Amino acid sequence: MNSYDLHNQTAIITGGAQGIGLAIAARLVASGARVSLWDIDPPALAAATARLGDAASSLVVDIVDGDAVARAAAEVAQSHGGIDILVHSAGIAGKNAPLDEYDPAEWRRVIDIDLNGTFYVNRAVVPFMKAANYGRIVNIASIAGKEGNPNAAAYAAAKGGVIAMTKALGKELAKYDIAVNAITPATAKTRILDELKPEFIDYMLSRIPRGRFLEVEEAASMVAWLVSRENSFTTASVFDLSGGRATY
């Protein structure tokens, strides 16, 4: 494992209770960072925090509640002396259905959590980074946001929105020492797949030229560099993690 020096740095990891967020948290702790895990799943959050040891703390935060998100950001900034890193991983897949049969309430739930939640989280953290003239943000989008997946239009639309928002915010902050980037993973075997139909998961796997699922540690490896001080130039960009599916 390559090492990056994240000592004396504080990272907020949304969706940090499990899956890709937890793998990233473990990697950042191994690099010396303190992490604040935000999630809505208290048992998983407690287990994750215990696993990571003294460098980890946690807050139960629903990212759809903009006021709660703002309070959580202020609390971390005060207790940790600032926020150096944000990795926004919280998200849901939503149900699979053709667009013309997609339940409007389910559509709104997916957009609310995956797109509006991304806005609330970035919005709350950015002022602390501006004040310090330092920050590294990674938003976890998806290959679905570049390519679209049939029967998951809400998710694709939300993740396409995350990509576009990241590009806009990166440009807003480019004169600061703040980098805002997104990653677009292909499918990794995490709990998020529980909501999806088996034939949909088979479809996603069949589209990956590498012929296998992404390992969450592989996502963490890319993110570790993106959030390091060494990533001093690249911003407003999208990093592919799709095993060859997208070549752009």
Ligand SMILES: NC(=O)C1=CN([C@@H]2O[C@H](COP(=O)(O)OP(=O)(O)OC[C@H]3O[C@@H](n4cnc5c(N)ncnc54)[C@H](O)[C@@H]3O)[C@@H](O)[C@H]2O)C=CC1
């Ligand atoms: N696993 C995969 O195949 C892929 C996942 N992604 C994205 O990666 C991110 C992480 O996904 P995974 O780790 O795979 O899923 P996961 O289900 O293992 O973890 C997601 C975490 O987000 C939390 N969460 C959900 N809604 C929340 C809310 N309203 N407020 C706070 N926390 C909330 C969940 O409790 C869970 O702990 C998501 O944004 C997902 O869309 C992107 C591409 C592929």
Ligand SMILES: Cc1ncc2c(c1O)C(=O)OC2
């Ligand atoms: C490529 C990809 N990976 C994971 C997921 C989806 C997806 O399109 C999705 O719709 O829900 C989880």
